[in-house]
Amino acid sequence: xxxxxxxxxxxxxxxxxxxxLAASRAFYVDVLGLVVTHEDExxxxxxxxxxxxxxxxxxxxxxxxxxxxxxYRVRSAADLDLAEAYYRELGCRVERRAAGATRxxxxxxxxxxxxxxxxxFFHEAEHVERFTQxxxxxxxxxxxxxxxxxxxxxxxxxxxxxxxxxxxxxxxDIQDDEGTVYAAWMFRxxxxxxxxxxxxxxxxxxxxxxxxxxxxxILHICDHLGALRKPGMIERGPGxxxxxxxxxxxxxxxxGHRIEIYTHDYYTGDPDNxxxxxxxxxxxxxxxxxxxxxxxxxxxxxxxxxxxxxxxxVVERAEPREADVTIGADGFxxxxxxxxxxxxxxx
Numbered sequence: 001x002x003x004x005x006x007x008x009x010x011x012x013x014x015x016x017x018x019x020x021l022a023a024s025r026a027f028y029v030d031v032l033g034l035v036v037t038h039e040d041e042x043x044x045x046x047x048x049x050x051x052x053x054x055x056x057x058x059x060x061x062x063x064x065x066x067x068x069x070x071x072y073r074v075r076s077a078a079d080l081d082l083a084e085a086y087y088r089e090l091g092c093r094v095e096r097r098a099a100g101a102t103r104x105x106x107x108x109x110x111x112x113x114x115x116x117x118x119x120x121f122f123h124e125a126e127h128v129e130r131f132t133q134x135x136x137x138x139x140x141x142x143x144x145x146x147x148x149x150x151x152x153x154x155x156x157x158x159x160x161x162x163x164x165x166x167x168x169x170x171x172x173d174i175q176d177d178e179g180t181v182y183a184a185w186m187f188r189x190x191x192x193x194x195x196x197x198x199x200x201x202x203x204x205x206x207x208x209x210x211x212x213x214x215x216x217x218i219l220h221i222c223d224h225l226g227a228l229r230k231p232g233m234i235e236r237g238p239g240x241x242x243x244x245x246x247x248x249x250x251x252x253x254x255x256g257h258r259i260e261i262y263t264h265d266y267y268t269g270d271p272d273n274x275x276x277x278x279x280x281x282x283x284x285x286x287x288x289x290x291x292x293x294x295x296x297x298x299x300x301x302x303x304x305x306x307x308x309x310x311x312x313x314v315v316e317r318a319e320p321r322e323a324d325v326t327i328g329a330d331g332f333x334x335x336x337x338x339x340x341x342x343x344x345x346x347x
Contacts, residue, residue: 011147014058017061033139049144053125055104058102068304069118070118070120094109108120112306112307141221142213148191150208151205152202156183175278181199245264
């Protein structure tokens with residue numbers, strides 16, 4: 001490569017295609033508590049309470065649930081020229097988009113990246129009210145900001161190399177003794193990740209994640225769904241990850257898109273931040289408490305669109321998957337030994 005990559009600041013927004021805007025609004029606004037910036041008959045533009053850019057999630061009405069675009073904010077307007085040149089040199093499809101082509105977003109560059117995902121880079125965006133101290137409208141489950149994207153891709157080392165070319169760094173990964181890489185967590189902002197790369201059939205979107213400040217906010221979302229008699233929308237959790245150390249919950253929206261609610265990961269901003277490598281056989285990597293992971297978490301993901309709105313073909317992963325080493329519902333190759341439990345002994 002001779003072209004200079006754009007200076008990516010962070011993950012910024014995602015656009016999902018949904019089939020029923022009213023049902024989606026009931027989930028994302030009434031249950032998750034996201035703030036509506038704008039809505040019309042075709043789309044909802046949403047943000048979390050601490051965000052001041054126009055939106056961090058767009059829900060657009062369509063016939064097939066899918067990912068339409070992932071967006072990263074870049075440091076300056078000049079980075080758009082860098083992005084265009086960089087992706088043209090990679091041989092990717094590139095489109096320059098005028099300001100306002102997406103409501104609230106300035107001039108942008110959209111590409112189909114080497115992994116097959118539709119990705120946008122932008123700098124300018126409309127500012128809106130930041131609700132940080134609007135406690136009068138915060139719900140008990142208030143979400144603070146978009147945190148990361150998680151992507152299914154067949155070749156994790158190749159995907160990691162591509163993102164490293166964009167200046168992303170690895171915080172944690174999952175491997176085995178044979179050198180198979182099952183997943184990698186990569187960041188630009190100083191947290192565990194802006195994007196996670198999970199080995200699976202792809203390109204597909206595994207999930208997008210919003211951060212909350214406190215665990216009780218996540219528990220409230222569980223209680224809220226229970227009160228609505230919709231506990232089936234809770235796919236996994238609440239629990240604590242080994243990877244990232246975060247407290248988590250995975251829910252599925254009315255179209256099946258997976259949303260993670262996430263809190264309490266750690267700072268990664270120092271230049272010598274160490275990479276943590278997990279053994280795929282370690283039953284605490286996905287859940288620190290050793291709880292099994294439901295099979296759908298490994299198999300289900302959202303399909304993605306190209307820049308014309310057509311579905312991208314899905315390529316099967318050739319290497320082993322985490323699900324290939326499962327015992328029961330998760331990839332556990334060992335469990336706690338009997339000697340660890342002595343609660344019933346007489347003294």
